[in-house]
Amino acid sequence: MGRRPCCDKQRVKRGPWTAQEDNRLAKFIAADGRRCCWRAVPKLAGLQRCGKSCRLRWTNYLRPGLNHSMLTEAEEWLVIHLHAKLGNRWSKIAAELSGRTDNQIKNYWNTRIKKKLVGMGIDPATHEPLGPTESMAPESKSDDKPQLQEGEAQITKAAASEEEEQPVLSSSFLWDGDFSAEREESAMFPCGSFEGCVEVGDEFWNFRCDSLFECAELGV
DNA sequence: AAAAACGACAACCGCGTGGAT
DNA sequence: CATCCACGCGGTTGTCGTTTT
Structure with a gap:
């Protein structure tokens, strides 16, 4: 139905996240990041990622309380x-x-x-x-x-x-x-x-x- | 020691859904 | 009611480390 892509793939960085990017995102979200929509997060946090990627990184990796160990x-x-x-x-x-x-x-x-x-x-x-x-x-x-x-x-x-x-x-x-x-x-x-x-x-x-x-x- | 194969997991992509207008 | 938008979900792909040949 001709959806708009979630981000400009030409200008957005892809691939594995670096520790620096993680840091920026975590700091931003911890401050007041969740008051704005995910699309705005990368811009405000100074990241060259799309909002979707930021959300995924946060929910799957950076979010507090996550257990990264193997399943029992x-x-x-x-x-x-x-x-x-x-x-x-x-x-x-x-x-x-x-x-x-x-x-x-x-x-x-x-x-x-x-x-x-x-x-x-x-x-x-x-x-x-x-x-x-x-x-x-x-x-x-x-x-x-x-x-x-x-x-x-x-x-x-x-x-x-x-x-x-x-x-x-x-x-x-x-x-x-x-x-x-x-x-x-x-x-x-x-x-x-x-x-x-x-x-x-x-x-x-x-x-x-x-x-x-x-x-x-x-x-x- | 090098190359190939394999396994594990992070990340991406497209679509569906629900709320706002 | 129709459309737009943001978000979340599930499937798939990419990357990297490990094991095997």
């Missing part, structure tokens, strides 16, 4: 679980994880989780088993009291109070991957079941896994 196992579970529920709604998924951005979640999904799921025989798009092994389907275990099987984890949203019983999210997914080679700081829980609760934003999520499963950085 609990966060990975949450991402997989939320993706099964929401699909590629990265911003919605990111909103459930404090200090994470949609871009971060999206990249993590595309580069790591996707491969893990494929390696486990699960279609990342549908969360259904790949190939003819239909018996692996999560729906096939819809008993009232599901007994978690080898490598299976369950995540439920913890009730906000003792009266409030209904978990907003409650389901399980198969997990028979091996993470042991990936994180040195990980702790192995070689047998039996392991349960915990992790704080994500202002909410608490319970998780449980039986049998061989690695749990890292959970702080529970």
Whole structure:
């Protein structure tokens, strides 16, 4: 429909941001940058970037409170679980994880989780088993009291109070991957079941896994 | 040691949406 | 109601570091 481009691509700098640019943008936004629209920000902050680029840099990298470390196992579970529920709604998924951005979640999904799921025989798009092994389907275990099987984890949203019983999210997914080679700081829980609760934003999520499963950085 | 391949992530792009006029 | 504008979202690409050959 003949939209106007977001910026003059001829005059605007592109590519990776330098520390100096980061500094300028962060200082400007911290001062009173959010009182004007993003389009005006680069001009006022003395940057040769377009407003869109500034907004992206701020929201994905410079914004206070961002967690730039790798996702924890609990966060990975949450991402997989939320993706099964929401699909590629990265911003919605990111909103459930404090200090994470949609871009971060999206990249993590595309580069790591996707491969893990494929390696486990699960279609990342549908969360259904790949190939003819239909018996692996999560729906096939819809008993009232599901007994978690080898490598299976369950995540439920913890009730906000003792009266409030209904978990907003409650389901399980198969997990028979091996993470042991990936994180040195990980702790192995070689047998039996392991349960915990992790704080994500202002909410608490319970998780449980039986049998061989690695749990890292959970702080529970 | 050098080149090629691969992986991870930052950044860009186009489109949709909602508010203002 | 139509149009403009700013912003946010999701998909894609580019860049750089690491690993493999």
